[in-house]
Amino acid sequence: MKNDTRPRFERKKENIAVLVMILLCIPVLFIYFSFFKNAFFVGGTGAFTLDNFRFLYEPIVLGQRTVQPIGQAFTNTVIFTAISTVCEVVISCMAGYALARMEFTGKRVITFSLLSLRLFPGVLLLIGALYVLMYLGVLNTLFGVIIVAIALRLPGSTFIIRNFFTGIPRDIENSALVDGCNRMTAFFQVIIHMVKPGIASISMFAFMSAWSNYLLFNTLIFNTKTPVLATYLRVLSRNDQMIADYGVFAAMALVYMLPVLVFFFISQKQLMEGNISGGKGI
């Protein structure tokens, strides 16, 4: 830290503020720690155990039910997250670039609809989406959920990345074109590297939202043949009857949240920046 030249009373205020913030953050952290502690300790005796993690490799018996190991749900979640994130990022980059940089008939209409769709909460249209999936014959499949998930997130991420593309100086693109690139090669060799922070930011949002998505699976998949982590955990924790005990659930929740947490700590800074450009974005 550079030399602190602020007067002493200001530093004192800072210390008070830090103290207040610590006091306010402690309850949140305390609740999280106490909850996840359940995963490692036996309820009554408090002895350390890894028994709660058996769902990782073998079926476990909870009450009257046998719960399948987490493997399939984990695989499905990885597939879902990977495909929807990659597609979302690629498609929104292409569209964002065209809207930021190209002249074509219909640009105003498409830009206007992008701006309105970005504000529109797509979850209100799930009933219609359900019907479309049924018509296409992909209701109840992972594929169906993937395409709906991509479509619902596209306006938001296209909007963000479009703003990043608008921010690139036109000269760079022109010089690439003069140097013998055409639109395609200029896009893939030059321009795409200039918006890396934007790409990082939309990929992170895409990843986070896909990984923790529950609603789409709950509404668009009616059977238990295609479990993902969200529905796998949910089955064990229905409001009326908590099937898993908290030890097992905390262990599962920990496995489920680990990638999110890792991602979060790596990318916390971009997440905040993306937050801002995503929302304020004018």
Place this chain on the structure above:
Amino acid sequence: MKRNMRQKNMQAYFFLSPFLIFITVLYILPAILTVAMAFTKLDSAFIWEFNGLNNFRKIFKDPNTIIIIKNTLFYVLVTIVFTVVLDLFFAIMTTYFIQDERKGNLFKAILMIPMITPAVVYSVLWIWLLEATDTGLANQFYLALGGTQAVNWIAQYPFTVVILATLLTSIAYGTTVFSSAVKSIPENQFRAARVDGAGEWEIVRNIILPNLRFHITFITLWETLGLLTNYVTIMLITNGGPGVQTEVWALSSYHKAFADSQYGYGAAISVLLILVVMVLMLVIAAVMRRQEKSQG
């Protein structure tokens, strides 16, 4: 010239086509279908049979509707007021009072934890915390502080629980937006005020708040939109219960459509909410246009 334009169009639409296909098939089309379904009796048999305005009549005849409207208004208003106030508080604390960016960011990161926790886990965290037995964490504190008997928090105060849970997840977004706005206020405005002998409260009220006016309006509208339409937290913690005590408008549309398979009726409820959302969107657009103009 004409050929040139055509070539340009070809190129642009090549880039745009995946986007347009997705949006048309899975956004615009569902939107049209949802509106059309609102005028039908569509149920799990999926037979299109139009019944005019019957669904809407049914909504207004349902005695629960008035309760749900009250719930929704109460939920949105209370949550939005607390969200904005807390956003401002945390933004000013972590950016203005705590000048050390590393410390400020650390606190902001901690505030983000509830937001990034998957809803399925987050809801169980609350259910676990508020467990009705003596061993529930909240009850342990309550008993230690002189409570006589374990309380079933979720059954007794469902609305408070739902609002608190939502509040905690919505703080992070506004705080980051506000705090970047605070950061962009020129430092010499603060210095000048201090030289003139202004106290911290006056600085907050006369410099920071006026500078954040646009952001506050924006966040208020944006979060209202989110609160009106996001029902996952409520669904997972109380599922609208006990009875209809915490049922809100968006959740009731979900319940009618997906739990009872009355797709037509659910769509009608959705459509009414969409109308409200559209009005809000127009207001947001107007606010943003005004801001753009005032910035030159």
